[in-house]
Amino acid sequence: MIRGMNYGLYIHVPCCLRKCSYCDFHSQAMTDGETRAFADALESELDSLPEDFSPATIFIGGGTPTALPEDVLSRLLGAVRGRVNTGRVEEWSCEANPGTLTEGKIQVLLNGGVNRVSLGIQTFDEKLLKFLNRIQTGEEALKSFRALRTAGFQNIGADLIYGLPGGSTRQVENDLNRLLELGPEHISCYCLSIEPGTALARMSVSEADDEEALAQYRLILKTLGAAGYEHYEISNFARTGRECRHNLLYWEGGEYIGCGPSAHSHWNGTRRANEKDTQDYILHGPRRAFEERLAPEARARETLVMSLRKIRGVSQSLFRKQTGFDYYALCGPAIEKLIADGLLKQDGDFLQLTESALFVSNQVFVELV
Ligand code: SF4
Structure with a gap:
């Protein structure tokens, strides 16, 4: 950390x-x-x-x-x-x-x-x-x-x-x-x-x-x-x-620890979640439902999708600094297709959802993960 x-x-x-x-x-x-x-x-x-x-x-x-x-x-x-x-x-x-x-x-x-x-x-x-x-x-x-x-x-x-x-x-x-x-x-x-x-x-x-x-x-x-x-x-x-x-x-790919049944954490690059079982949590403490360390590329894609939820979008320069990847190098063809379909736009340094994509954002995200 x-x-x-x-x-x-x-x-x-x-x-x-x-x-x-x-x-x-x-x-x-x-x-x-x-x-x-x-x-x-x-x-x-x-x-x-x-x-x-x-x-x-x-x-x-x-x-x-x-x-x-x-x-x-x-x-x-x-x-x-x-x-x-x-x-x-x-x-x-x-x-x-x-x-x-x-x-x-x-x-x-x-x-x-x-x-x-x-x-x-x-x-x-x-x-x-x-x-x-x-x-x-x-x-x-x-x-x-x-x-x-x-x-x-x-x-x-x-x-x-x-x-x-x-x-x-x-x-x-x-x-x-x-x-x-x-x-x-x-x-x-x-x-x-x-x-x-x-x-x-x-x-x-x-x-x-x-x-x-x-x-x-x-x-x-x-x-x-x-x-x-x-x-x-x-x-x-x-x-x-x-x-x-x-x-x-x-939404910015930050780190946090979650406590309590079903709580998720993203800590030191690892994602994990507690089991959704309150009685078991009370009796035995938290048990892991899953724990995974994402490869850098998968983690960068996840950060891209989460960050696109923000109306301001994703800064290309900050994204590169944070993840080590350029998002066009990661998923250029998908981004270009979504831009051509009017669902994404590049506004200066920022990649953003268009207004018509806001209500159907999951259709965009599925193309990028
Ligand atoms: S049962 Fe209702 S109040 Fe409780 S978490 Fe679900 S939505 Fe919220």
């Missing part, structure tokens, strides 16, 4: 009050006792972090970290502070869901070192919230956001989902307007995809029509652009200087 290099810490909390109908993250309802046993196991894993581990970013995700009992959440944050040198931390995010955020937990987050909260709002539409099996109402989402602001959080992100079966551009417009009244610093908008194993897949629900979802995405770009948010990643928008630094690490 290069001294002084920015790297991150991710902690996966696999606890939710109940399962949303679209969710394929590793999470489950946990008893009070299980949350405490999970905290014990997590502390042991944190003990195995490299000496003087000094991340620039910490991200506590899940799951719903704020579904943990207040004292367990407090203990978890204390365990991080006890085992990590937080002197270099610029951004410490925690995911939270409306319906789990009490005044007490908000204070625990504030006092525990968290300086950015990512709130899972998804939609304000009551019918769609029920369809998604979310635990909150639209009103509760508003209250949670305001409570975070009143308590002193100056960096709040909010997540929305569009492309919902039964949704519409009018509904997305309504969601955006209600969210903009709250004035979050960061907004993520994800298109619903129905993944195997989820309740929606079991119910054989079909995804929204592509054209309808694209119209909603265009509306999001237009509305958030007009409201002064910078579109900096395919699904992410931020006020100036409020981009999520932890996620930028992922």
Whole structure:
């Protein structure tokens, strides 16, 4: 590890009050006792972090970290502070869901070192919230956001989902307007995809029509652009200087260590992931689901694909410096074909997705790996 290099810490909390109908993250309802046993196991894993581990970013995700009992959440944050040198931390995010955020937990987050909260709002539409099996109402989402602001959080992100079966551009417009009244610093908008194993897949629900979802995405770009948010990643928008630094690490091929069941790491050039089994994690500690050291060329291709997610694109000179490869030498014919097809463009030093590629970016990425 290069001294002084920015790297991150991710902690996966696999606890939710109940399962949303679209969710394929590793999470489950946990008893009070299980949350405490999970905290014990997590502390042991944190003990195995490299000496003087000094991340620039910490991200506590899940799951719903704020579904943990207040004292367990407090203990978890204390365990991080006890085992990590937080002197270099610029951004410490925690995911939270409306319906789990009490005044007490908000204070625990504030006092525990968290300086950015990512709130899972998804939609304000009551019918769609029920369809998604979310635990909150639209009103509760508003209250949670305001409570975070009143308590002193100056960096709040909010997540929305569009492309919902039964949704519409009018509904997305309504969601955006209600969210903009709250004035979050960061907004993520994800298109619903129905993944195997989820309740929606079991119910054989079909995804929204592509054209309808694209119209909603265009509306999001237009509305958030007009409201002064910078579109900096395919699904992410931020006020100036409020981009999520932890996620930028992922998109720039940076290094991080993940703790908790299902957590991924990219450390010293090696990728690894913990098994998705919370009971096993509690009983035996983290077991590796996989560990692989990518060859330099494969690693460079991966960095290219991840970095293309950023609207600014990939700097040819920086990419060469970071990976040792020129991206035209790596995959020149594929890049040239994608440029000819109007899906990529070279703008000075930067290779970028074109506007028409943003909604079909996976078609581009598949050509480059
Ligand atoms: S709150 Fe998030 S992690 Fe939990 S079940 Fe819902 S989508 Fe999944």
